[in-house]
Amino acid sequence: MHDMMQSSMQSDFDLLATLVVTLDSNQRVTSANAALEGLLGLSRRKLFGLPFGHFMQDSDALDLAFAKGLKTPEQSIFRFEATLQGLGHEEVIVQVQANLTKIDQDGQWLLEMWPQSEQAKYHQDAQLQELAETNKMLLRNLAHEVKNPLGGIRGAAQLLGMEIMEPELHEYTQVIMHEADRLQALVDRLLEPHRHPQSVEPVNIHEVCEHVRSLVLMEYPKGLTIEQNYDISLPDLLGDRNQLIQALLNIVQNAALVLRPQIAQGRARIELRTRVARQVHIGKKLHKLALELHVIDNGPGVAPEIRERIFHPLVTGRDDGTGLGLSLAQTFVQRHHGMIECESTPGKTSFVITIPLP
CATH class of the missing domain: 1.10.287 (Helix Hairpins)
Incomplete structure (x- = not known):
């Protein structure tokens, strides 16, 4: 029964994007999730039985949490900052939440850690x-x-x-x-x-992508390639099909306008890429599953002076732009409890639409 419970917990931990490890009363590893395996560069089988403090630059905070937890079990949660170091000697600063838990008759420590960059x-x-x-x-x-x-x-x-x-x-x-x-x-x-009130129904995101793709290619029949890179296992999301089409169309049309010099040279490219993301924070809420729709172009990139304000209304990098396309796209996506983010360097700009899946 104990082994079955451990196996079930291990499976649940592997779904988490945060770093998770369980320790015995001697601070030795009893299990680790896939995210921590990847960071430390060791499988859970090799981690089993090793003192976890060996992977910390300074394990004093962990020692102190253990001492306090064993002395006062009623105060079982402790938080501190630590620096982890794996086989690749790459140092990662993490925020640690240490929790003294009871699994059957064994008292174990559950450590959940967030890299500082993600926080x-x-x-x-x-x-x-x-x-x-x-x-x-x-x-x-x-x-x-x-x-x-x-x-x-x-x-x-x-x-x-x-x-x-x-x-x-x-x-x-x-x-x-x-x-x-x-x-x-x-x-x-x-x-x-x-x-207009939002109409909520099951929406196939790939049908939305194909509709937008056909509209833009009709406008730019030569010089522009729109590549399809779809994860066909994605389930339908719940939303307003027309609003999602408008949001994606605004982004793809904006990319096409920026790509006009490349279109004239016959080398403009936009990629539509869909993926499933797990354990995603959107705003202040954590979602188990989410759609990630990437719109990637090979244009000149977003000007640095407007990069932080690109989704603000009336902000545009084009002389003939109104600055509303991306702002409205963000509004439509936020009505689906999602968010659009942008990463841009010369030669590659990526807009990522993230929307929770049911």
Whole structure:
């Protein structure tokens, strides 16, 4: 019975992206998950029975946690920072949560560790999500405030144009009406995500990808290749098909516009890649399974001065851009409890859409 429970726990631990190890009362390894095996460069069979402190630069914090835990079992959780070092001598700073647990009659220590870089990314993602929500609410309110007076300005210019006979003055009213219409279109795009209730149904992400792919290739029939790199084992996600199409279309069209010099040379490439991700943090929430949809292009990359603000409304790197495409895409994906992130270097830009799977 004990062995069956251990086997079941080991299987569960292997699903975790965090580093997990169990230790006996002498700090010797009794089991380790796949993530820790990969970091340390040793299989769990070779790790079994080794003092875990050997893999720490300074094991004093671990010794102190053990001493306190054995002395006061009611206070069984301790947190500290440590530096792990595997066979490759690569040092990784981790945040450790040590928990004294009871498995059958054996008291064992469960150590769960997060690399510091991943913890920093978690906080950064949470901050980005909060900032996006704040920006979205601000712009939505601003668009509503602009909408009514904008209609009044256009209406007044139209009436004035009907009364003015001089062609030169009539031209001025036409300019006012044209600019009011342009601003109205901008306001409409800002309000678009909030105008229609979300329709939730099973969606095959590859059907979405193929639909977007065909639309963009019709616009750019020569000089652009859109590669398909799909994981066909992906289950359907629950969402609004039209919103997902619009979000992906905005990203792929944005990439195609940036690739115009490469398209003219016949060497532009966009890759659509789908994968399953496990134990993914999106904002402050951990999801067991998630879709990762990568849109990768071989363009010049995102300008460094706007890289951190690329999903902010009205931020664009093109003279003819409105700065709304990526912002709206982020809004649509966030309505599916997901997030879009971007990594960019000259010659390779990757937008990653992450959405939880049911």
